[in-house]
Amino acid sequence: xxxxxxxxxxxxxxxxxxxxxxxxxxxxxxxxxxxxxxxxxxxxxxxxxxxxxxxxxxxxxxxxxxxxxxxxxxxxxxxxxxxxxxxxxxxxxxxxxxxxxxxxxxxxxxxxxxxxxxxxxxxxxxxxxxxxxxxxxxxxxxxxxxxxxxxxxxxxxxxxxxxxxxxxxxxxxxxxxxxxxxxxxxxxxxxxxxxxxxxxxxxxxxxxxxxxxxxxxxxxxxxxxxxxxxxxxxxxxxxxxxxxxxxxxxxxxxxxxxxxxxxxxxxxxxxxxxxxxxxxxxxxxxxxxxxxxxxxxxxxxxxxxxxxxxxxxxxxxxxxxxxxxxxxxxxxxxxxxxxxxxxxxxxxxxxxxxx
Amino acid sequence: xxxxxxxxxxxxxxxxxxxxxxxxxxxxxxxxxxxxxxxxxxxxxxxxxxxxxxxxxxxxxxxxxxxxxxxxxxxxxxxxxxxxxxxxxxxxxxxxxxxxxxxxxxxxxxxxxxxxxxxxxxxxxxxxxxxxxxxxxxxxxxxxxxxxxxxxxxxxxxxx
Numbered sequence: 342x343x344x345x346x347x348x349x350x351x352x353x354x355x356x357x358x359x360x361x362x363x364x365x366x367x368x369x370x371x372x373x374x375x376x377x378x379x380x381x382x383x384x385x386x387x388x389x390x391x392x393x394x395x396x397x398x399x400x401x402x403x404x405x406x407x408x409x410x411x412x413x414x415x416x417x418x419x420x421x422x423x424x425x426x427x428x429x430x431x432x433x434x435x436x437x438x439x440x441x442x443x444x445x446x447x448x449x450x451x452x453x454x455x456x457x458x459x460x461x462x463x464x465x466x467x468x469x470x471x472x473x474x475x476x477x478x479x480x481x482x483x484x485x486x487x488x489x490x491x492x493x494x495x496x497x498x499x500x501x502x503x504x505x506x507x508x509x510x511x512x513x514x515x516x517x518x519x520x521x522x523x524x525x526x527x528x529x530x531x532x533x534x535x536x537x538x539x540x541x542x543x544x545x546x547x548x549x550x551x552x553x554x555x556x557x558x559x560x561x562x563x564x565x566x567x568x569x570x571x572x573x574x575x576x577x578x579x580x581x582x583x584x585x586x587x588x589x590x591x592x593x594x595x596x597x598x599x600x601x602x603x604x605x606x607x608x609x610x611x612x613x614x615x616x617x618x619x620x621x622x623x624x625x626x627x628x629x630x631x632x633x634x635x636x637x638x639x640x641x642x643x644x645x646x647x648x649x650x651x652x653x654x655x656x657x658x659x660x661x662x663x664x665x666x667x668x669x670x671x672x673x674x675x676x677x678x679x680x681x682x683x684x685x686x687x688x689x690x691x692x693x694x695x696x
Numbered sequence: 697x698x699x700x701x702x703x704x705x706x707x708x709x710x711x712x713x714x715x716x717x718x719x720x721x722x723x724x725x726x727x728x729x730x731x732x733x734x735x736x737x738x739x740x741x742x743x744x745x746x747x748x749x750x751x752x753x754x755x756x757x758x759x760x761x762x763x764x765x766x767x768x769x770x771x772x773x774x775x776x777x778x779x780x781x782x783x784x785x786x787x788x789x790x791x792x793x794x795x796x797x798x799x800x801x802x803x804x805x806x807x808x809x810x811x812x813x814x815x816x817x818x819x820x821x822x823x824x825x826x827x828x829x830x831x832x833x834x835x836x837x838x839x840x841x842x843x844x845x846x847x848x849x850x851x852x853x854x855x856x
């Protein structure tokens with residue numbers, strides 16, 4: 342149950358949008374995959390990456406993100422599943438020491454050795470921004486913290502996205518209980534002190550609310566209040582899905598803490614990120630979206646070159662004849678140059694016969 | 697790094713990755729690694745007095761904050777537990793033993809003198825003589841500094 346129980350085989354960049362120094366680099370590693378299960382591992386990582394890039398706002402931020410797959414082979418398949426939490430009592434010799442029941446109490450808490458995961462990520466991709474470990478088990482589970490962990494249960498990818506919200510984007514939990522609705526007896530009113538995170542607040546003043554720029558004039562603020570602060574609020578949303586307002590019940594308290602939308606992935610799995618969380622994610626990723634690399638378009642026909650330039654977020658400008666057979670004999674800046682997204686690339690055209 | 701275009705691209709981005717280990721509230725800086733990468737943007741540098749949460753501040757020798765990163769509290773005092781039940785998919789549970797590692801990338805700033813860790817998290821159960829559950833569930837107050845580490849070249853870790 343240590344690094345002697347496996348081998349790092351290498352790293353493959355599966356979503357490559359440019360040099361790691363300029364991009365937000367997500368590192369995904371696998372645990373509990375034997376060497377003969379690497380093809381399955383590759384498919385599992387691809388499936389998660391595809392799910393992530395379908396989830397707004399990641400769908401529109403793809404050019405800012407690289408995804409690196411670190412290929413790690415373990416001696417055994419799966420993860421420890423202690424009987425203490427109702428598991429099968431099995432153990433598996435794996436590189437990152439994945440185990441369910443990571444706190445000794447909750448079977449669904451799937452953890453790995455954080456220190457090993459961070460050092461492996463650092464050795465493979467020094468520029469990493471966030472690290473996830475996918476564990477080869479179909480039992481539902483996952484965890485957050487410095488390293489996000491999730492299993493192969495179809496719903497577990499939601500855990501990874503929620504935990505990315507915490508670890509990569511500093512988003513707070515928006516749910517209104519600690520141990521669960523109907524369980525807590527000490528979660529009535531949030532104590533004073535504004536949370537530093539962008540997506541929860543104690544402030545009910547519409548003029549100074551931190552997400553006021555996203556609230557429509559027609560939306561009341563507060564939008565909902567909890568009539569019984571000893572319980573989670575049972576009411577349904579009085580505003581359409583996606584309306585930003587001020588909804589009471591957040592940050593593990595029934596009252597006096599507020600969230601921006603009625604629902605959000607930081608409140609319940611299976612929901613999209615709310616507008617405030619999406620905005621935070623965009624803000625964090627903005628520096629990694631800023632720069633692009635000029636593609637090589639010399640000797641392309643001018644329409645094909647224009648499409649290649651536009652496809653990376655640049656603007657083509659032509660000089661010379663623009664006939665159906667004209668082609669690029671020079672470009673400035675040259676291929677491989679790093680420029681700001683939206684910059685102009687000058688393409689010098691000619692209609693001489695192509696060499 | 698590749699060629700830089702016009703005057704668009706600043707000098708190659710440089711950052712430093714700090715890796716910490718912790719046991720309870722005892723935090724140790726165990727490694728500093730220079731990395732050519734874009735460091736995360738700073739969060740607000742003013743107007744957060746009295747706020748609660750966890751953040752890291754890079755400061756100069758005049759105690760001025762140069763860079764601030766709000767984070768989820770990386771000192772794991774409790775954990776998130778997941779359920780496939782869509783009605784209540786997320787709850788939390790305190791942990792008995794709070795140990796682990798975390799890492800953060802900060803910009804390579806010439807004036808940086810030290811990094812400070814601030815948290816409103818309850819002190820560890822052992823320090824307060826209460827159960828982990830009581831400690832994890834205690835109301836949080838304003839964040840206060842609980843650790844600092846020198847970033848001067850002659851320091852390779854340890855407290856400032």
